[in-house]
């Protein structure tokens with residue numbers, strides 16, 4: 052655990068071209084054998100008739116594009132009794148990224164691309180956070196207390212992590228590993244949406260393009276989006292991607308050294324089917340052109356790499 056924390060908190064020099072970083076396995080929340088035994092024995096969190104945590108679309112999709120959607124669902128396991136919230140709160144952005152799954156599913160179809168979506172709400176565990184983050188199973192979101200997340204025991208947290216968070220990230224990791232081992236190029240796009248008003252403040256951006264150290268793909272996409280002329284495009288707005296806050300793109304994209312981007316589409320634009328279709332078509336065109344431009348500007352990102360065994364030795368498994 053300490054090794055990984057050290058890695059994530061020691062930023063690489065931003066002057067250096069991005070380098071592939073060693074991979075690591077998903078971090079369990081606890082190494083305490085008693086806790087893990089309890090979790091292994093437990094069937095309490097998810098009941099038999101409830102869906103598993105991962106919705107995997109087109110696992111053998113032919114596209115270079117690979118989509119993820121960490122905040123796709125507002126579903127709460129029945130055993131958690133809506134986390135003590137009125138049903139109305141579970142429709143709000145605090146529970147999920149409204150419209151994101153609809154856009155991601157359509158993109159998967161347009162491209163014949165693999166897409167991995169989380170089937171449970173970010174209020175249960177946030178799949179775009181590190182397990183040690185304060186808001187991993189948040190007790191407070193925007194202006195709302197989450198009663199069912201107060202005073203969680205290590206066992207409860209470990210159970211959510213093991214049954215919901217880990218399978219999601221393991222699915223992504225396994226697919227990306229396999230693509231790399233078979234010499235397939237991957238361009239990772241994580242689909243999110245954001246609330247148009249946060250704590251009383253309006254957000255003007257139609258869409259935000261989020262990235263951290265590696266600007267290569269994000270800048271191509273921003274140039275293309277801005278040339279549209281009708282859109283207000285956020286450059287790392289409404290917030291900047293960073294290792295402390297975000298998990299999916301820094302880990303699965305940046306550290307792996309593959310082309311990557313995170314989108315934040317404003318939720319009022321994709322709240323219904325028509326909006327989701329419109330934005331899926333827009334992003335389909337954008338990403339198609341974007342990959343072509345990327346091939347001219349940064350061909351190294353679209354060249355398959357020789358499989359490396361380096362990380363296996365480093366991780367000692």
Ligand SMILES: [Zn+2]
Pocket residue numbers: 122148179242243244
């Ligand atoms: Zn999100």
